[in-house]
Amino acid sequence: MKGVIFSGMRPTGKLHLGNYFGALDNWIKLQEEYRCFFGVVDWHALTTGFESTEMMKENIIEMVIDWLSAGIDPEKSTLLIQSHVPEHAELHLLLSMITPLSWLERNPVVKEQVRDLDLKENMGYGLLGYPVLMAADILIYNANAVPVGEDQSPHIELTREIGRRFNSLYHNVFVIPELKLSPTPKILGTDGRKMSKSLKNNINISDSPEIIKTKIMSMITDPEKIRLTDKGHPEICVVFDYHRIFNKKELPKIEQKCRNAQLGCVACKNHLAAILSKSLQSFREKRKYYENNRQLVWDVLNKGSQEARKVTQTTLVEVKKAMRIDYVQ
Ligand code: ADP
Numbered sequence: 001m002k003g004v005i006f007s008g009m010r011p012t013g014k015l016h017l018g019n020y021f022g023a024l025d026n027w028i029k030l031q032e033e034y035r036c037f038f039g040v041v042d043w044h045a046l047t048t049g050f051e052s053t054e055m056m057k058e059n060i061i062e063m064v065i066d067w068l069s070a071g072i073d074p075e076k077s078t079l080l081i082q083s084h085v086p087e088h089a090e091l092h093l094l095l096s097m098i099t100p101l102s103w104l105e106r107n108p109v110v111k112e113q114v115r116d117l118d119l120k121e122n123m124g125y126g127l128l129g130y131p132v133l134m135a136a137d138i139l140i141y142n143a144n145a146v147p148v149g150e151d152q153s154p155h156i157e158l159t160r161e162i163g164r165r166f167n168s169l170y171h172n173v174f175v176i177p178e179l180k181l182s183p184t185p186k187i188l189g190t191d192g193r194k195m196s197k198s199l200k201n202n203i204n205i206s207d208s209p210e211i212i213k214t215k216i217m218s219m220i221t222d223p224e225k226i227r228l229t230d231k232g233h234p235e236i237c238v239v240f241d242y243h244r245i246f247n248k249k250e251l252p253k254i255e256q257k258c259r260n261a262q263l264g265c266v267a268c269k270n271h272l273a274a275i276l277s278k279s280l281q282s283f284r285e286k287r288k289y290y291e292n293n294r295q296l297v298w299d300v301l302n303k304g305s306q307e308a309r310k311v312t313q314t315t316l317v318e319v320k321k322a323m324r325i326d327y328v329q
Pocket of ligand 1: 008009010011012018019020021022023147148149150151152184185186187188194195196197198
């Protein structure tokens, strides 16, 4: 084994292509070489979704069904629910003492969320502390690497800074983790912005072929290409970007035909929808199995959370010892 991996996802429901190509695909490959911990980070979901928690349980199961159907193997990796491993919260509290507020206030990810979700003065203390909780999630496993999408890279940098600060204030307890990006770290949504559930521009990996087709048909292409006979500019077209990821084999042909006005946007989109649906077919079939065996998914999470605690409890002992707050009389 090359080392330890931790990564998490917020349980906000079914996964989209951004989650898959930005992170999950990398997780599946890394579980062969690393000791992997994959977390359902439900407390993170509360930082913005604290008002509507009625779907949390369902969202957890839907997301983990996606993980398992895509190829996460509980025999190789430990799957856990953050709130079932309470040491994450205790470490978060301790790390919050040593984290300067200025580090959190300059965090571009939170600024973006406040803007996208129109939070302004409704931003909670928990959302500001998101990177501290994430640092606790990662450092508690002494992870060497964290496979996430590009949007998370400022958070990984903060995790490293917090870990280094702890190590220099007290003792070298924490491994300082590296960011591990996938080859496709930023997937765009159907409107050309970063794919995200909150922007409603997502294509889910579990979407039916009909829904995939409708979503792809709604995508905006090169505005100068209105008719088949207009020459296109693939470099500014999101549909072409998708062909780049899902249809590598035909890419040169599609680019040439688009530029030479031999391929219309409707046909190009239809072709993309068919290819994407086909590539997700076996995933959809596996998904049906877990949908009919939900208890199996809970069993994996319960067992994984217990297993994770063996590691997190050991780390916390080390942390308290280093901080000299391990008093017993
Ligand atoms: P969401 O943004 O949909 O709520 P999360 O914030 O829980 O999803 O992210 C889960 C993982 O998916 C993270 O590693 C994140 O970097 C990755 N990710 C999310 N959106 C994208 C995207 N559009 N492109 C690439 N990776 C993404």
